[in-house]
Amino acid sequence: MIYKLLNTKVLVTIALLCCSLLTIAAPDAKNGQSLFKANCATCHTKNMKADMTGPALGGVQERWEGREELLYNWVRNSGEVIASGDAYANKLFSKWNKSVMQAFPNLTNENIDDILLYVDEMYTGTGIGAPDPGTTTEVVNGEPTSGNNWLYLLLFGILATLALVLTRITANLNHLADVKAGQAVQRKSLAEILTSKRLVTFVLFALVVLGGFTTVKNAVSFGRQQDYAPEQPIKFSHELHAGINKIDCQYCHDGARRSKHAVIPALNTCMNCHKAIKAGPEHGKGEISKIYAAAGFDPVSGTYYEDYENIHKDTLIANMEAWLGADYLNKDGNTIKIKKDQAEEQLAEVTSYIQSPIEWVRIHNLPDHAYFNHAQHVVAGGVECQTCHGAVEEMPVLKQYAPLSMGWCVNCHRETEVQFADNPYYDTFENYHEDLKSGKIDKVTVEDVGGLECQKCHY
Ligand code: HEC
Ligand code: HEC
Ligand code: HEC
Ligand code: HEC
Ligand code: HEC
Ligand code: HEC
Structure with a gap:
């Protein structure tokens, strides 16, 4: 009897575990998309990167990090948050010339989580925001969720197997108990046992096949991603900017x-620089003019167009044609004469960026189930950009230097010493601090602080 109870309890627990794993109450980007379209799209751009009536929402969660509750309140009623005196909210409000965001008192926290997930996916080009194959923002290896499904499948498989095995064990125990109690019971028929064994074997076999298939598939895509160096809409050179002109990586990549x-x-x-620097050493005015076309800047007058979206395209093309056709002085004060056919070629290219955003092709792209954080590595870890991205300052065309495989992350965590002393981040590791002081250990690696734990890198 007691075994029977145990049996049902165990099974129910496992079933619940399976269900909860499969239906983790995750935010729903699809729902976020419809909510965004219905409520936010009039003022916030869908690409999350450009400002419109309201600011670009990309990266917004990081801007409100640690103040999640306040962010929910902001969306429901931004006026209240501003009135509460929150410094960030007030700064933002002034920056946007005190234009008031519409209030959405009916949105729940869950609704807002959905929207924020959609925002992040559009911004980072993952999930719903994943670029269509065939457009300029094509990304190789673009099935970010397949790995995720695989993880769930694997877990499901293991739990199902466990359930089956446990059923067998309890059945046997029940049988023994019954025999002990002197009850003459029939043992399960051979056929029954075989079927369940066969089931177990089948599940194991399926897992092996699935695992093998995924490994091979991933091995192939690893090879394809490393060294990936797609052509970008603007021939932007890291060599020229970060190398020759020594611009700090974080001047541009200030999120790191x-x-x-x-x-x-x-x-x-x-534009901070290119309002003034209007031609380059290699491509003359051609490539830089694409920035002007997208940003709504008139290089002739040196000012931004007013009401750019509503100016007739023909007018803008005519202005651009005049600009690209005119001779100019280069950095060294020499006059550069423009050839007519060259100007025409450049105009044809620049025209497609008039009144439309520059869509950089995303190069690095971890699958959705892996978590990587720049600030943690750059600030807390003190890792140089180049350790992971290679000699970017020597790359005229940027390419992916590292494989971005799990092995790559894990190896570095095994080998790298953390800057442990004087780092408040690690105050909680008292034992290590004492051992370091007493000379019992001479270093602490990322592994020692938990850098190989699955859940640190996997959602
Ligand atoms: C009528 C225009 C308008 C609508 C509609 C609108 N917003 Fe805004 N939003 C703004 C403006 C303007 C700001 C800048 C702050 C200010 O001036 O109040 C802003 C700021 C924000 C911010 C803060 C951004 C930051 O960088 O910190 C968030 C978050 C936000 N909006 C989310 C939303 C969401 C979510 C919706 C839809 C449910 C929405 N907004 C709908 C105009 C709008
Ligand atoms: C003047 C601005 C600027 C500076 C300075 C700069 N970058 Fe970039 N970076 C960009 C732009 C624009 C892109 C997107 C176009 C491209 O990939 O070339 C980019 C792309 C990248 C990417 C690839 C992003 C992706 O899609 O995965 C990496 C990595 C990168 N930069 C690293 C660096 C490092 C490291 C430095 C310093 C050595 C640096 N950058 C300096 C502007 C800059
Ligand atoms: C801190 C200043 C600075 C910033 C910011 C900056 N640039 Fe430049 N850019 C330069 C300088 C300096 C040159 C070289 C001018 C020269 O040598 O004549 C240049 C040249 C260029 C050229 C011409 C290349 C050629 O060979 O003809 C392009 C295109 C360009 N930048 C694109 C960009 C883009 C896109 C961004 C923003 C992601 C950007 N720049 C940001 C300073 C900057
Ligand atoms: C420990 C390794 C590591 C270091 C150090 C590192 N990166 Fe990255 N970087 C990555 C990985 C991994 C990705 C891919 C992230 C993803 O797809 O979510 C990435 C992506 C990027 C991207 C693409 C956009 C993004 O944020 O996803 C840029 C740009 C970039 N890195 C620039 C830099 C710059 C600049 C530095 C130095 C200040 C730097 N990285 C330091 C590993 C690193
Ligand atoms: C070049 C070495 C290097 C590479 C490559 C690297 N990391 Fe790290 N990682 C570090 C260092 C150093 C730290 C410790 C930072 C600190 O002091 O918190 C760290 C910390 C972490 C942490 C926090 C661990 C903890 O216990 O809090 C996570 C999560 C993480 N890395 C994820 C990744 C992922 C995912 C990748 C691969 C995409 C990766 N790292 C690649 C060096 C690296
Ligand atoms: C330091 C970070 C890190 C740690 C720790 C880590 N992983 Fe990963 N893992 C990754 C990254 C990054 C990927 C994605 C590699 C890729 O592009 O396929 C990955 C991929 C995977 C995959 C998908 C298969 C694949 O190759 O895409 C599985 C399954 C997985 N990890 C399981 C685990 C398990 C189980 C653990 C704990 C023993 C673990 N991981 C610990 C970073 C980590």
Whole structure:
């Protein structure tokens, strides 16, 4: 009897575990998409990267990190948050010329989580935001969720097997108990036992096949991603900017020190310099003019167009044609004469960026189930960009240097010493601090602080 009870209890627990694993109450990007379209899209751009009536929402969660509750309140009623005196909210409000965001008192926290997930996916080009294959933002190896499904399948398989095995054991125990109690019971027929064994074997076999298939598939895509160096909409050179002109990586990728994403710079960042630098050593005005076309800047007058979206395209093309056709002085003060056919060629290319955003092709792309955080590595870990990205300052065309495989992450965590002393982040590891002081150990690796634990890197 007691075994029977145990049996049902165990089975129910396992069933529940399976269910909860399969239906983790995760935010739903699809729902977020419809909510965004219905409520937010009038003021916030869908690509999450450009400002419109309201700011680009990309990376917004990082800007409100640690103040999640306040972010929910902001969406429901931004006026209240501003009135509460929150410094960030007030700064934002002034920056946007005190234009008031609409209030959405009916949105629940879950609704807002859905929207935020959608925002992040559009911004990072994952999930719903994954670029269509065939457009300019094509990404090789673009099945970010397949690995995730596989993880769930594996877990499900293991739990199902466990359930079956436990059923067998309890059945046998029940049988023994019955025999002990002197009851003459029939043993399960051979056929029954065989079927369940066969089931177990089948499940194991299926897992092996599935695992093998995924490994091979991933091995192939690893090879394809490393060294990936797609052509970009603007011939932007890291060699020219970070190498020759020694611009700090974090001037442009300013997310690296404070957030998960290093962030691709907005055109405003480019314009800080290119309002003045209107031609380059290699491509003359051609490539830089694409920035102007996208940002709504008139290089002739040196000012931004007013109401750019509503100016007739023909007018803008005519202005661009005049600009690209005119001779200019280069950095060294020499006059560069423009050839007519060259100007025409450049115009044809630049025209497609007039009034439309620059869509950089994403190069690095971890699957959704892996978690990587730049700030943790760059700030807390003190790891140089180049350790992971190679000699970027020597790359005219950026390419993916590291394999970005799990083995790559794990190896570095095994080998790398953390900067343990004087790092408040590690105050909790008292034992290590004492052992270091007493000379019992001479270093602490990332592995020692838990860097090989699955859940640190996997959602
Ligand atoms: C009527 C225009 C408008 C609508 C509609 C709108 N917003 Fe905004 N939003 C703004 C403006 C303008 C700001 C900048 C702050 C300010 O001036 O109040 C802003 C700021 C924000 C911020 C803070 C951004 C940051 O960088 O910290 C978030 C988050 C936000 N909006 C989310 C939403 C969401 C979610 C929706 C839809 C449910 C939405 N907004 C709908 C205009 C709008
Ligand atoms: C002047 C601005 C600027 C500077 C400075 C700069 N970058 Fe970039 N970076 C960009 C732009 C724009 C892109 C997107 C276009 C491309 O991939 O070339 C980019 C792309 C990247 C990417 C690939 C992003 C992806 O899609 O996966 C990496 C990695 C990167 N930069 C690292 C660096 C490092 C390391 C440095 C310093 C040595 C640096 N960058 C300096 C502007 C800059
Ligand atoms: C420990 C390794 C490591 C270091 C150090 C590192 N990166 Fe990255 N970087 C990555 C990985 C991994 C990705 C892919 C992240 C993803 O797909 O989510 C990435 C992606 C990027 C991207 C693409 C956009 C994004 O944020 O996902 C840029 C740009 C970038 N890194 C720039 C930098 C710069 C600049 C530095 C130095 C300040 C730096 N990285 C330091 C590993 C690193
Ligand atoms: C900190 C200043 C600075 C920033 C920011 C900056 N650039 Fe530049 N850029 C330069 C300098 C300097 C040159 C070289 C001019 C020269 O040598 O004549 C240049 C040249 C160029 C060229 C011409 C290349 C050629 O060979 O003709 C392009 C294209 C370009 N930048 C694109 C960008 C883009 C896109 C961004 C934003 C992601 C950006 N730049 C941000 C300083 C900057
Ligand atoms: C070049 C070496 C290096 C590589 C490559 C690297 N890491 Fe790290 N990682 C570190 C260091 C150093 C730390 C410790 C940072 C600190 O002090 O918190 C760290 C810490 C972490 C942590 C926090 C661990 C903890 O216990 O809190 C996570 C999560 C993490 N890394 C994920 C990744 C992932 C995912 C990858 C691969 C995509 C990766 N790392 C690649 C060096 C690396
Ligand atoms: C330091 C970070 C890190 C740790 C720790 C880590 N993983 Fe991973 N794992 C990754 C990354 C990154 C990937 C994605 C590699 C890729 O692009 O396929 C990955 C992929 C996977 C995959 C998908 C198969 C594949 O190759 O895509 C599985 C399954 C997995 N990890 C299981 C685990 C288990 C189980 C543990 C604990 C024993 C673990 N991981 C610990 C970073 C880590």
